[in-house]
Amino acid sequence: MTPDVSTLRDDLVARLLDHCGQVCVTGDEDPIATTVAARYTELGEPVTRVGNSIVVDGRRPGRDAPLVLLVGHLDVVPPTDDDREPRVATIGDTEVVIARGASDMKAGNVIAMAAFEDGELRDTSPYDLALVLYGGEEGGAEDNELREVLDTVPWLTEAALAIVLEPTDGEVQLGCLGGIHAELRFVGQQAHSARPWHGENALTKAGRFLAELHDDHVRDVEVDGIAYRDVWSATMAWTPGLAPRARGDGLEPGERVARPFRNVVPGTFTVNLNLRFAPSRSLEDAEVELRDRVGERAEVTVVDLAPPAPPRLDHPVVRAFVNTVGAPVAAKQAWTDVARFAEVGVPALNYGPGLTAQAHQRGEFAPIDAMVTGHDQLVRFLTTPRS
Template sequence: MTLAEALAARTEALCAVRSPIGEERALCDEVERQVRGRFAEVRRVKNSLVVLADGAAPSGRPLVALCGHLDTVPIHAEDEGRFPRREGGRLYAPGASDMKGGVAVALELAERLPAAERFCDLALVLYSREEGPFEENELGDVLREVPEVSRAALALCLEPTDNALQLGCVGSMHATLRFTGRSAHSARPWQGENAVHKAGELLRLLHRLPFHAVHDGGLEYREVMSVTRIEGGRARNVVPDQCTANLNFRFAPGRSLDSAAAEVEELARRVGAEATITDRSPSCPSYADHPLVRRLRERSGARLEAKQAWTDVARLAQAGVPAANLGPGATAQAHQAGEWLDLAELERSYLMLERFLRP
């Protein structure tokens, strides 16, 4: 079987096992069946796997971890029962780009490239519940229960990047902003205080607010705030006494979680709202000057970009592991109905990483 067909077939097989977030057990069981006994050491944590291809004991060589999540976003209704299928050089399936193609590349590399043909030891970190809240992500459990992962000299998240090397990532903070008013009949609104109208100042401010550019490692990251949900009102003829808005703040490397929270809380005070932080995910530095990142850039030939989104490189960095993003999936296909992956990008991704891993 050619490399291209092996990668396509492996990705298709991974996509054939449904694994929307919270339902990853069947896929984890299948991958565990494939790797158990084939590699020096395999550890399972809940529905996540760590494959230590060269064993757990330090060898004196650097350890490189290839990381990918097994879960997908919930499956779109129109995609149920229709996938996977190949057509026109593409593989159509939920999770094909985000990120079962990346998982297939990692597994294929571990099988095809023995220790003697690598400059490093190799670990695969295949985990569940990435597509949900930060605290529920099983990579946190893996880092706590498999300490060998934290000694990695570099971790690569094979998230969809169109095979660009995307460094760092912006942090993400969600907050509920609550506006309080007083109910009244909508025919006599002066007898109450409209909480939805009070939220107008927030919306006007954000509508005019430009992004804030921050540079790290020669790359530009953009800090932005957006209202992504807003709710208010109990009946169509009642002045609403409550209005809540979900505010999402994407903040650049170098800003701490406390600093991001303080900025959100200051904005809430400015517009007369009460803020409750509901989810906080840290940013990640670019590591542009890290020697293994430089090696990866030079050997892969990948174009360099800032990661204007959140990925688990930030969680890895919190654990002391330098990390970057590089994967075969199409960024524009992540979370889409009718999601597809360009099969030629699988082989390209494999060869880029193989050049990096060889001595």
């Protein structure tokens, strides 16, 4: 069931080089989804395809075993010249695979696929397994196919645990932050900048709030003994205005484009406020908190909402994973698709061999030793009898 270290290492490297060989940017996952579906169809596994997402049903008939989902996404962000061609290299004293998506999150996919394809493991494991490899994760929430997968394959929502193999630096990262994007519109009165007393500068009107945000934007929150952080960030800001562009820049005669005049005191100033909050309260509670903090100082329009996910240390299968794997436990200080599983009542956690600091970097890489360790710890959990 478990090959020697050298054989396992070579196998995982070969798998990752192959998996990264199809650089499928978000929205263009059809080639890699087709390849993965064909692989498991040839292996005789039941495969369901939903858009560019693949579900491989590894449940054994006649068994009354809890279902564990091994979950990863197939898409990547656009490659760079430094990571377009997958290869093995040495960085410092560490042997790595360099490739777009190596850490985020194809190294995780690879250890999941290797475990899933181990027939002896699946025959003797106290758990049934299913492999969920989905598209659209790196794009906008509306393009993420995981929710459609869960709607189309409803038996997935009966799982006892979903292991999302995002990069976690080898930690077990529990739960995830929720997120709100809100546009704060500070309203003044437009005027000529030579006579600002004829109006009210909406930009400087926002100053007190922005200064407050600068001084108080991180708050520690503990949930079930795990330390999360609420983070308030102003990420964008803009003023309105119309100005003609110069000739020769592709515009039709007389055409105008949005651009502020420099000699106008702006009558409105809009700030995008992003609140990332711990799973200590609901999305609705966090929105009330945001609106209360802004108060009457600006008009608030919520433009994006993402629910948090609780750590679920109270769930026996989550606890079994934590106890068996023996890796450090931490909060997921970000949003991940564990939240989508939480929405349908499936306990989920983040655990993967990739490096969080390598996600979306030029020359992205994943350490080979981390893949071997991650595989061994995942297999240990999947083969340890339930208490």
